Amino acid sequence: MMGASGIQVGDVVVIERAHLERLFDALRQRGYQIVGPTVRDEAIIYDLLRSAEDLPIGWTDEQEGGYYRLKRRNDAAVFGYAVGPHSWKRFVHPPALRLWRAERTDGRFRIIEETETLPPFAFIGVRSCELHALAIQDRVFLEGAYVDPVYKARRSGAFIVAVNCGQAGGTCFCASMNTGPRVTFGFDLALTELLDAERHDFVVDVGTERGAELLGDVPYRAASDAERAAVDDLVAHTAAHMGRTMETAEIKELLYRHYEHPRWDDVARRCLTCGNCTMVCPTCFCTTVEDVTDLRGQRAERWRRWDSCFTLDFTYLAGGRVRASAKARYRQWMTHKLATWIDQFGTSGCVGCGRCITWCPVAIDITEEVRAIRESESTGSAPSPGKEQ
Amino acid sequence: MVPHPYRVRRRRRETHDTFTLELQPASREGMDDERLPLGQEDAERDIPIASPQPPSTVPAFLPGQFNMLYLFGVGEVPISISGDPADSTTLAHTIRAVGTVTAALRALRPGDMVGVRGPFGSHWPLSDAEGNDVVLIAGGIGLAPLRPAVYRILAERAKYGRVVLLYGTRTPADILYRRELARWRSHFDFDVLITVDHALGNWRGNVGVVTTLIARAPFDPLNTVAMMCGPEVMMRFAARELVRRGVPVDRIFISMERNMKCAIGFCGHCQFGPTFVCKDGPVLPYRGVKDLLTIREL
Numbered sequence: 001m002m003g004a005s006g007i008q009v010g011d012v013v014v015i016e017r018a019h020l021e022r023l024f025d026a027l028r029q030r031g032y033q034i035v036g037p038t039v040r041d042e043a044i045i046y047d048l049l050r051s052a053e054d055l056p057i058g059w060t061d062e063q064e065g066g067y068y069r070l071k072r073r074n075d076a077a078v079f080g081y082a083v084g085p086h087s088w089k090r091f092v093h094p095p096a097l098r099l100w101r102a103e104r105t106d107g108r109f110r111i112i113e114e115t116e117t118l119p120p121f122a123f124i125g126v127r128s129c130e131l132h133a134l135a136i137q138d139r140v141f142l143e144g145a146y147v148d149p150v151y152k153a154r155r156s157g158a159f160i161v162a163v164n165c166g167q168a169g170g171t172c173f174c175a176s177m178n179t180g181p182r183v184t185f186g187f188d189l190a191l192t193e194l195l196d197a198e199r200h201d202f203v204v205d206v207g208t209e210r211g212a213e214l215l216g217d218v219p220y221r222a223a224s225d226a227e228r229a230a231v232d233d234l235v236a237h238t239a240a241h242m243g244r245t246m247e248t249a250e251i252k253e254l255l256y257r258h259y260e261h262p263r264w265d266d267v268a269r270r271c272l273t274c275g276n277c278t279m280v281c282p283t284c285f286c287t288t289v290e291d292v293t294d295l296r297g298q299r300a301e302r303w304r305r306w307d308s309c310f311t312l313d314f315t316y317l318a319g320g321r322v323r324a325s326a327k328a329r330y331r332q333w334m335t336h337k338l339a340t341w342i343d344q345f346g347t348s349g350c351v352g353c354g355r356c357i358t359w360c361p362v363a364i365d366i367t368e369e370v371r372a373i374r375e376s377e378s379t380g381s382a383p384s385p386g387k388e389q
Numbered sequence: 390m391v392p393h394p395y396r397v398r399r400r401r402r403e404t405h406d407t408f409t410l411e412l413q414p415a416s417r418e419g420m421d422d423e424r425l426p427l428g429q430e431d432a433e434r435d436i437p438i439a440s441p442q443p444p445s446t447v448p449a450f451l452p453g454q455f456n457m458l459y460l461f462g463v464g465e466v467p468i469s470i471s472g473d474p475a476d477s478t479t480l481a482h483t484i485r486a487v488g489t490v491t492a493a494l495r496a497l498r499p500g501d502m503v504g505v506r507g508p509f510g511s512h513w514p515l516s517d518a519e520g521n522d523v524v525l526i527a528g529g530i531g532l533a534p535l536r537p538a539v540y541r542i543l544a545e546r547a548k549y550g551r552v553v554l555l556y557g558t559r560t561p562a563d564i565l566y567r568r569e570l571a572r573w574r575s576h577f578d579f580d581v582l583i584t585v586d587h588a589l590g591n592w593r594g595n596v597g598v599v600t601t602l603i604a605r606a607p608f609d610p611l612n613t614v615a616m617m618c619g620p621e622v623m624m625r626f627a628a629r630e631l632v633r634r635g636v637p638v639d640r641i642f643i644s645m646e647r648n649m650k651c652a653i654g655f656c657g658h659c660q661f662g663p664t665f666v667c668k669d670g671p672v673l674p675y676r677g678v679k680d681l682l683t684i685r686e687l
Binding site for chain 2: 110324
């Protein structure tokens with residue numbers, strides 16, 4: 001049945017796989033640029049999509065520490081994979097952005113502010129951990145004393161089609177971080193893919209008026225109790241099959257107790273300080289700026305680029321670097337993610353997506369590093385947290 | 390957050406590697422073609438330089454805050470404001486030429502343009518310190534962010550008890566603001582004690598680290614607020630010495646420095662444990678960072 005009206009926030013409906021394209025059409029008609037997962041360079045990344053056929057249909061991934069491979073599925077699932085190297089921060093907090101330009105004439109210069117006019121994004125296939133990551137970045141860029149206008153414009157206009165994960169990846173641990181796998185907030189529509197020999201449908205939770213309105217252009221029917229139960233079962237199954245786990249009880253205090261721990265030296269011997277973990281992390285927000293000029297020195301530009309606390313220059317101060325050793329840089333990253341972030345923003349900076357584990361070239365595993373420090377307390381191998389003085 | 394255009398009104402040489410830029414807002418587009426008179430670099434002379442027309446005012450700042458100074462095409466650096474907060478026409482920044490941007494800033498001439506963003510960050514607790522003795526402890530260029538506090542205290546001298554400035558530099562040649570120090574010292578109610586790490590030639594003053602001055606500085610520890618800025622190791626030992634003399638830990642404030650790109654808590658570079666030095670600091674209660682200061686490479 002066509003639902004032109006009468007659909008409400010909180011309703012659960014079913015859209016057949018065959019009608020997924022209609023959802024894309026409806027978004028396009030409303031002026032959204034549609035971004036979602038697609039296969040490129042042997043990975044599932046996020047990019048502009050022309051149609052639902054650009055989605056990674058029939059693909060899945062295998063993920064382990066330092067390992068990512070695409071594999072063909074034996075079905076035509078549309079969302080049958082875990083998260084890849086990209087995250088949505090690439091769109092709301094772009095990797096490179098010109099902040100302003102300046103022109104110099106006769107000994108004075110004038111700053112020309114950038115104004116960005118982009119069509120709003122529609123994000124397709126946003127996972128629960130990623131919604132949490134967006135909410136965490138909201139706290140950084142929207143909820144403090146200063147607001148990042150670029151983030152605000154890109155984020156607030158975005159239409160979000162979330163997806164409940166039907167399977168857990170090999171490095172996933174959202175269940176430990178209480179960030180998934182079930183989508184609970186921050187979406188306009190949330191899809192759960194139900195696929196077996198008889199059917200291929202999406203159960204859709206309607207999260208906003210905007211989502212309800214969109215469904216006016218997409219054929220749907222009400223979801224049955226059995227279908228709602230199937231969603232619950234699927235998500236529960238995913239939650240039970242996480243590739244990783246992390247004990248988070250008093251994790252802030254744990255790490256604050258162990259700024260000096262032999263494990264940091266241990267991980268420093270493995271860490272290449274390449275910064276991959278920070279690039280793939282959906283919450284890492286650090287940036288640097290680059291001031292460039294033309295050859296005549298008449299025009300200058302200021303660019304903002306993603307930066308990583310693993311670079312030496314990150315802490316450059318007159319006279320040297322605050323964090324010169326790999327140990328100090330890894331400790332900063334992990335302690336920020338899991339401990340200081342809580343003091344700064346009231347939440348963990350980790351959503352358990354597992355990207356930092358998968359994309360670490362030497363398979364450093366944040367869950368393993370936490371475990372090692374935690375277990376050293378019970379085995380007595382941890383140094384007593386002594387203080388100078 | 391884009392920089393606002395300012396003109397260099399004057400550049401003063403302070404020491405061999407340190408200088409002070411006095412900046413005034415550039416007048417509006419199309420009106421700023423008239424050049425400011427070219428002043429000369431005068432190290433120790435306070436010659437008033439006439440402005441061609443009444444300048445517009447600079448944004449109000451509180452002692453201890455900083456600005457981001459942008460030099461066209463070169464880059465941007467965080468520099469604490471070192472001028473008088475009561476002066477609404479001029480922004481003063483004392484800068485040590487140690488990097489690409491600061492070295493280029495040193496080459497500026499009166500009339501040259503720089504961009505200014507700010508003011509940013511926290512400030513010295515001067516209101517909270519009213520009714521108390523005040524101990525200001527500076528190491529090297531750490532005197533620069535404390536100078537606005539000195540101006541404010543001298544302007545409202547009756548609000549404070551005894552006030553003492555303890556200042557340490559590497560050598561006598563590194564002492565900033567010599568003329569002003571002498572003037573402050575001439576106030577009967579403002580003590581200035583100076584020490585150097587390495588005495589040269591005709592230095593007849595104190596030799597040793599600034600912490601050695603704390604024991605004999607005249608203040609009542611139980612009714613004192615201490616504010617300090619300098620190398621972290623200096624601040625740690627000075628704080629320890631203050632506590633030893635009986636100053637309550639929560640009345641000690643330090644000003645920190647970290648790499649900063651944005652100054653508004655977005656770029657992440659200035660993190661010091663849970664602290665964003667740009668927005669939580671640069672002035673921080675010592676109690677909150679006491680333990681963190683002992684961790685190497687934090």
